[in-house]
Amino acid sequence: MSNVNLFLGIGGTGSKAVxxxxxxxFSGLGPSNVWLGMVDQDSANGNVAKTKATLDHYIELRNExxxxxxxxxxxxxxxxxxxxxxxxxxYCWCPLEGTNxxxxxxxxxxxxxxxxxxxxxxxxxxxxxxxxPLDEGFRARPSIGAAAMLSRIQxxxxxxKDVFEAIESAKSGNSVKIFLSSSIFGGTGAAGFPSIARxxxxxxxxxxxxxxxxxxxxxxxxxxxxxxxxEEEEGLVGYSDSFIExxxxxxxxxxxxxxxxxxxxxxxLYVMGWDPLIPLDQFEKGGNKQINPPLxxxxxxxxxxxxxxNEDKTGxxxxxxxSDQSGTINWSDIPEINDNENFVRKQIAQTIRFSxxxxxxYMPALLDNWxxxxxxxxxxxxxxxxxxxxxxxxxxxxxxxxxxGYCETYLKWIADMILFSEFxxxxxxxxxxxxxxxxxxxxxxxxxxxxxxxxxxxxxLFSKIIHxxxxxxxxxxxxxxxxxxxxxxxxxxxxxxxELYKSSDVKGVIQ
Amino acid sequence: MNIISRLISTIIIIFIFIIPIFLITNFxxxxxxxxxxxxxxxxxxxxxxxLQYIDDVGLEIDDFKSEAIRIAIYIIAGLWLLLSYVxxxxxxxxxxxxxxxAKKYKSFWVIFLVLINVITLVVCWYFFFQxxxxxxxxxxxxxxxxxxxxxxxxxxxxxxxxxxITSSAMRTAVPFAEKLR
Numbered sequence: 001m002s003n004v005n006l007f008l009g010i011g012g013t014g015s016k017a018v019x020x021x022x023x024x025x026f027s028g029l030g031p032s033n034v035w036l037g038m039v040d041q042d043s044a045n046g047n048v049a050k051t052k053a054t055l056d057h058y059i060e061l062r063n064e065x066x067x068x069x070x071x072x073x074x075x076x077x078x079x080x081x082x083x084x085x086x087x088x089x090x091y092c093w094c095p096l097e098g099t100n101x102x103x104x105x106x107x108x109x110x111x112x113x114x115x116x117x118x119x120x121x122x123x124x125x126x127x128x129x130x131x132x133p134l135d136e137g138f139r140a141r142p143s144i145g146a147a148a149m150l151s152r153i154q155x156x157x158x159x160x161k162d163v164f165e166a167i168e169s170a171k172s173g174n175s176v177k178i179f180l181s182s183s184i185f186g187g188t189g190a191a192g193f194p195s196i197a198r199x200x201x202x203x204x205x206x207x208x209x210x211x212x213x214x215x216x217x218x219x220x221x222x223x224x225x226x227x228x229x230x231e232e233e234e235g236l237v238g239y240s241d242s243f244i245e246x247x248x249x250x251x252x253x254x255x256x257x258x259x260x261x262x263x264x265x266x267x268x269l270y271v272m273g274w275d276p277l278i279p280l281d282q283f284e285k286g287g288n289k290q291i292n293p294p295l296x297x298x299x300x301x302x303x304x305x306x307x308x309x310n311e312d313k314t315g316x317x318x319x320x321x322x323s324d325q326s327g328t329i330n331w332s333d334i335p336e337i338n339d340n341e342n343f344v345r346k347q348i349a350q351t352i353r354f355s356x357x358x359x360x361x362y363m364p365a366l367l368d369n370w371x372x373x374x375x376x377x378x379x380x381x382x383x384x385x386x387x388x389x390x391x392x393x394x395x396x397x398x399x400x401x402x403x404x405g406y407c408e409t410y411l412k413w414i415a416d417m418i419l420f421s422e423f424x425x426x427x428x429x430x431x432x433x434x435x436x437x438x439x440x441x442x443x444x445x446x447x448x449x450x451x452x453x454x455x456x457x458x459x460x461l462f463s464k465i466i467h468x469x470x471x472x473x474x475x476x477x478x479x480x481x482x483x484x485x486x487x488x489x490x491x492x493x494x495x496x497x498x499e500l501y502k503s504s505d506v507k508g509v510i511q
Numbered sequence: 512m513n514i515i516s517r518l519i520s521t522i523i524i525i526f527i528f529i530i531p532i533f534l535i536t537n538f539x540x541x542x543x544x545x546x547x548x549x550x551x552x553x554x555x556x557x558x559x560x561x562l563q564y565i566d567d568v569g570l571e572i573d574d575f576k577s578e579a580i581r582i583a584i585y586i587i588a589g590l591w592l593l594l595s596y597v598x599x600x601x602x603x604x605x606x607x608x609x610x611x612x613a614k615k616y617k618s619f620w621v622i623f624l625v626l627i628n629v630i631t632l633v634v635c636w637y638f639f640f641q642x643x644x645x646x647x648x649x650x651x652x653x654x655x656x657x658x659x660x661x662x663x664x665x666x667x668x669x670x671x672x673x674x675x676i677t678s679s680a681m682r683t684a685v686p687f688a689e690k691l692r
Contacts, residue, residue: 365610373610375689377679459608474608475680482679483513 010182011189017181019051020302028078031309046291071492145191170212185243216308223274296421307337353504355407363404378481386495556650616684
């Protein structure tokens with residue numbers, strides 16, 4: 001019997017949840033395997049594209065470093081432990097794909113009889129909602145999204161085929177875990193979350209597989225706000241001011257359908273809220289320009305998924321988690337995903353340290369001429385011993401660039417999450433991201449940039465980057481690598497990556 | 512090797528270098544014959560006017576052995592140990608964290624090499640040549656020859672010990688170390 005895990009991110013927040021989950025998997029917090037998928041009507045959405053790019057990068061990197069007989073290191077290391085898959089060419093299910101329909105066209109309104117038309121007119125505003133083009137999402141209108149989505153979930157769609165096949169695999173004794181993540185306040189997510197969960201639960205019940213299929217979910221209550229959209233966009237887009245009101249209605253709805261009418265749709269349901277809302281200074285109604293930065297609350301969603309997948313037995317009960325100290329986030333406010341105390345803190349700290357050491361020190365040296373470093377003890381022990389010689393440099397350049405690229409992506413994710421989440425009403429004692437990144441406000445848009453090359457005075461503060469841990473500095477890592485015995489079954493570049501990751505660990509936590 | 516192993520290795524290497532000198536200058540070894548003759552040939556100028564007034568050269572050699580050679584050996588061993596530990600401490604506290612950075616410390620290794628040679632030479636010069644009790648026993652030519660041997664021997668000690676006592680991260684600061692280890 002094996003575990004089959006599926007993670008579905010629904011809507012814009014859902015796709016960001018998927019991206020966060022990929023990075024959580026890179027940090028060694030994910031399950032052994034997971035299938036990832038996104039549901040978004042706005043398939044050209046910048047968040048979806050960014051998540052897809054991260055997904056491809058992760059998979060390519062994992063294939064590069066986890067291939068026995070080539071570059072390989074064991075899963076015990078944690079890094080890249082999770083084997084991630086997705087449906088080729090259908091990573092994102094767009095309910096109304098290939099057209100630019102309105103609800104009017106979707107319902108074939110003109111073909112309806114008069115009575116049905118009257119019902120439709122009561123449910124949807126004929127002048128506005130019926131005419132709304134749906135190619136850029138459901139614009140914070142779940143009523144539209146739910147109707148569109150339920151009408152299009154079909155078994156012959158490759159995306160849903162994979163989901164349904166996974167469910168059916170429970171027949172052969174597999175334990176199937178499906179986790180959904182979305183916002184409660186948007187359009188696609190709010191519409192898709194309950195609809196998709198019900199479709200899956202119904203299918204499981206019909207097949208008699210309820211015991212082997214567990215559904216988990218994370219609903220994000222409003223956690224950010226953005227400026228009022230321009231006048232010409234008003235009426236067609238979501239307002240952050242209306243999020244709270246929408247959430248109230250949605251929570252009432254969930255209370256009725258999950259609490260009273262239909263029990264046991266979710267085995268675990270996480271509801272995540274944030275007060276005060278994190279202010280973002282950008283607004284995009286949708287499309288490829290809509291790339292919202294990752295924010296701290298989304299880490300909770302990714303950790304909820306990690307906890308759900310990692311648990312052998314899904315517990316029941318109602319759990320609460322809240323910040324220890326108002327206005328400040330500390331490591332003690334970050335939830336654990338298993339019984340190992342401070343596991344999340346240690347893994348994230350180790351992965352940040354590994355990524356920064358790679359980006360700043362080792363990858364530049366390895367992308368440069370290997371003749372310059374061939375005589376160094378660490379190179380002899382970790383490259384020559386693994387069968388790599390100077391002549392192999394060109395063959396490995398791509399892999400090294402790939403590792404370097406992912407480390408940069410990971411650090412950018414961390415820096416975005418920390419620096420965009422901090423504002424007057426919220427500070428954090430987690431990571432000193434400003435030591436390796438900068439937040440700049442240019443032409444009204446705030447962006448976070450990784451420093452190209454850190455100066456030595458910043459590199460000397462390496463041990464201080466993570467708050468609340470006892471950590472070594474870069475020279476300790478360098479000395480460790482030079483003193484390593486390199487005794488593992490790792491091969492190729494895997495041996496170096498394994499040892500660098502191990503050396504980047506933290507020695508303990510400061511309570 | 513961890514720091515404790517390297518500190519212990521330093522002592523072992525010093526013993527390896529000092530013990531032969533101690534044995535040669537204190538005992539009659541089968542392949543070298545009478546050690547007093549050896550000392551006389553190496554350290555005493557037969558034409559020295561000061562030796563003309565010595566009744567028993569044999570006794571004087573014994574005094575030279577105990578009051579010059581042995582003390583010089585002990586002091587040199589102690590100074591080598593001290594300087595080697597200073598090198599270990601110095602190289603370990605450079606906080607090198609980049610590949611290629613250790614090479615920059617080659618010049619410092621050379622400074623330590625010069626220092627160890629100069630200090631050894633000064634000790635020998637004082638005990639064998641300058642000390643008032645034995646002043647004038649040794650000719651300048653003998654000291655020059657001895658000086659060449661001292662420089663070669665202490666350089667060999669320092670180079671070999673550097674190979675073993677320098678941390679792996681700093682080893683490229685030792686010339687040609689990468690070829691030997």
